[in-house]
Amino acid sequence: MIVVGDLQPGxxxxxxxxxxxxxxxxxxxxxxLSLLTSDQLVERIDQRGFRTAAVxxxxxxxxxxxxxxxxxxxxxxxxxxxxxxxxxxxxxxHHRMLRETRDHIEGFEARHKAxxxxxxxxxxxxxxxxxCSQLYDLNIRYRYLAGKxxxxxxxxxxxxxxxxxxxxxxRNADQAAExxxxxxxxxxxxxxxxxxxxxxxxx
Amino acid sequence: MIVVGDLQPGxxxxxxxxxxxxxxxxxxxxxxLSLLTSDQLVERIDQRGFRTAAVxxxxxxxxxxxxxxxxxxxxxxxxxxxxxxxxxxxxxxHHRMLRETRDHIEGFEARHKAxxxxxxxxxxxxxxxxxCSQLYDLNIRYRYLAGKxxxxxxxxxxxxxxxxxxxxxxRNADQAAExxxxxxxxxxxxxxxxxxxxxxxxx
DNA sequence: TGGGTTTAAAATATCGATATTTCGGGAGAA
DNA sequence: TTCTCCCGAAATATCGATATTTTAAACCCA
Numbered sequence: 001m002i003v004v005g006d007l008q009p010g011x012x013x014x015x016x017x018x019x020x021x022x023x024x025x026x027x028x029x030x031x032x033l034s035l036l037t038s039d040q041l042v043e044r045i046d047q048r049g050f051r052t053a054a055v056x057x058x059x060x061x062x063x064x065x066x067x068x069x070x071x072x073x074x075x076x077x078x079x080x081x082x083x084x085x086x087x088x089x090x091x092x093x094h095h096r097m098l099r100e101t102r103d104h105i106e107g108f109e110a111r112h113k114a115x116x117x118x119x120x121x122x123x124x125x126x127x128x129x130x131x132c133s134q135l136y137d138l139n140i141r142y143r144y145l146a147g148k149x150x151x152x153x154x155x156x157x158x159x160x161x162x163x164x165x166x167x168x169x170x171r172n173a174d175q176a177a178e179x180x181x182x183x184x185x186x187x188x189x190x191x192x193x194x195x196x197x198x199x200x201x202x203x
Numbered sequence: 204m205i206v207v208g209d210l211q212p213g214x215x216x217x218x219x220x221x222x223x224x225x226x227x228x229x230x231x232x233x234x235x236l237s238l239l240t241s242d243q244l245v246e247r248i249d250q251r252g253f254r255t256a257a258v259x260x261x262x263x264x265x266x267x268x269x270x271x272x273x274x275x276x277x278x279x280x281x282x283x284x285x286x287x288x289x290x291x292x293x294x295x296x297h298h299r300m301l302r303e304t305r306d307h308i309e310g311f312e313a314r315h316k317a318x319x320x321x322x323x324x325x326x327x328x329x330x331x332x333x334x335c336s337q338l339y340d341l342n343i344r345y346r347y348l349a350g351k352x353x354x355x356x357x358x359x360x361x362x363x364x365x366x367x368x369x370x371x372x373x374r375n376a377d378q379a380a381e382x383x384x385x386x387x388x389x390x391x392x393x394x395x396x397x398x399x400x401x402x403x404x405x406x
Numbered sequence: 407t408g409g410g411t412t413t414a415a416a417a418t419a420t421c422g423a424t425a426t427t428t429c430g431g432g433a434g435a436a
Numbered sequence: 437t438t439c440t441c442c443c444g445a446a447a448t449a450t451c452g453a454t455a456t457t458t459t460a461a462a463c464c465c466a
Contacts, residue, residue, distance in 0.1 A: 015448070025421050027230065030449085031237050038241025040330065047427060049448060062328045073272060125265045127243065131334070218418070228451050233419085250457060252418060411464080418457070427448070436439085 002041045002052050003137055005144040009055040013042070039134055041141070057192060060142050064188045067135045071184070072177045074120040074128045079173040086122040087169060093118040094165050101158070109140065115161065119168055119180070146191050157183070205244045205255050206340055208347040212258040216245070242337050244344070260395060263345050267391045270338045274387070275380045277323040277331045282376045289325040290372060296321040297368050304361070312343065318364065322371055322383070349394050360386070 001007050018029050033050045036042035042050050053059075078086070097111040113136055120132055160183045167176035204210050221232050236253045239245035245253050256262075281289070300314040316339055323335055363386045370379035 014446095016446090025419095026448095027233075027420055030230075031233060031419090034234050034237040035241055038238055040333075047448065048429095058327075059330075062330045065328065066330055066334075069272070069276060124261075125268065127262075127265045127269055130243075131269075217416095219416090228449095229418090230450055234449090250418065251459095407466105409464105409466085411462105413462075414460090416457105416459075419455085421454075422452095424451075425449085427446105429444105429446075431442105431444085433442085434440090436437105 003141045013050040063138045068181050074123040076173045078122040081122040090118045206344045216253040266341045271384050277326040279376045281323050281325040284325040293321045
């Protein structure tokens with residue numbers, strides 16, 4: 001709900017409110033919020049409860065920058081360790097993403113993440129993969145906040161994805177990394193503009 | 204307690220045991236364990252409770268590799284943003300570390316971390332700093348596990364620290380980064396050997 | 407004797423309730 | 437009017453207890 005934007009950034013998370021909303025006790029909620037705290041999606045304040053992580057352009061650029069560094073690292077490792085099983089999974093996730101794009105826009109985001117994680121999945125570093133996954137979620141949150149309306153799926157991401165896929169399958173790490181980072185920075189620059197307008201809406 | 208090694212790696216964390224040990228209720232313990240889960244210090248298993256994170260040479264190298272990448276990035280940012288306040292804090296933390304080395308070995312680790320974090324502290328990326336802090340804790344855990352006996356403080360780290368400090372104060376990012384990474388990799392290689400012997404002791 | 411099932415014990419996850427802390431309003435004094 | 441102090445309301449953090457799940461042993465049957 002935080003990622004998708006159902007809960008406003010910087011908003012106070014009243015446990016009692018969530019309790020009735022989710023129809024479960026307070027303990028599981030506290031536990032969930034505690035977990036999300038370390039994922040940077042929830043902030044904890046002294047003895048004043050929890051709130052959703054604030055958003056800002058600085059924070060967004062921070063995420064984007066880290067993401068580029070880590071994903072490039074992971075991608076190069078992944079290509080270096082490439083196996084046939086990895087290839088299969090990559091092609092499969094790519095196809096599923098395309099199919100989902102046509103049929104139900106709903107599941108696209110999940111497929112999109114699956115594809116990007118598949119690119120990195122042959123990396124030998126579990127820690128790195130986990131960080132990339134977390135940063136992906138932090139980043140996607142901004143995309144949702146910028147407005148689900150932005151039909152960014154219609155841009156030219158499709159061909160970008162195709163090119164990344166091709167480079168990866170060709171084991172061309174340099175090109176794949178360049179394309180991937182370009183892909184991120186392009187959407188990043190696009191979102192940065194949108195954030196500027198809605199910057200003051202945070203509590 | 205996990206970092207220092209009071210709780211064995213891979214060991215099951217019985218809530219009731221911790222409850223009597225720490226003399227507090229079960230709820231705070233669950234919450235603490237949940238938080239540590241995202242810090243990679245505690246692993247959660249389906250409905251079977253928690254356990255301390257397992258250790259392995261792969262995991263150690265994983266941590267070390269990420270640490271080098273992220274700290275270099277942070278250090279370069281930090282030096283780029285260097286201010287007089289940063290200089291002051293850096294020199295201060297370095298001096299405190301030296302003083303603690305002479306007087307009470309106990310507090311050395313805290314000072315050591317403070318010094319290393321001070322090096323990075325002028326970085327413009329809060330996320331990056333948080334990650335570095337987490338990775339530091341993961342790394343230091345291995346040092347404790349390898350044995351507190353290893354009087355590594357007597358090695359030659361002191362001069363290494365001096366050189367890093369000097370390079371940082373001179374705003375020589377390249378040299379500082381090289382020295383810092385060399386510093387980590389040297390102790391890393393040192394620990395890797397020790398880990399090999401105690402690898403099978405994990406539950 | 408060995409395998410599979412049942413059953414009891416233990417541990418976990420959740421719930422309801424209490425105590426502590428924080429937040430906001432209102433009364434009183436300068 | 438404005439500042440301070442105090443009190444009441446609300447929310448949080450913790451506790452004790454219950455229910456669900458897991459684990460391990462005991463049992464029965466082949």
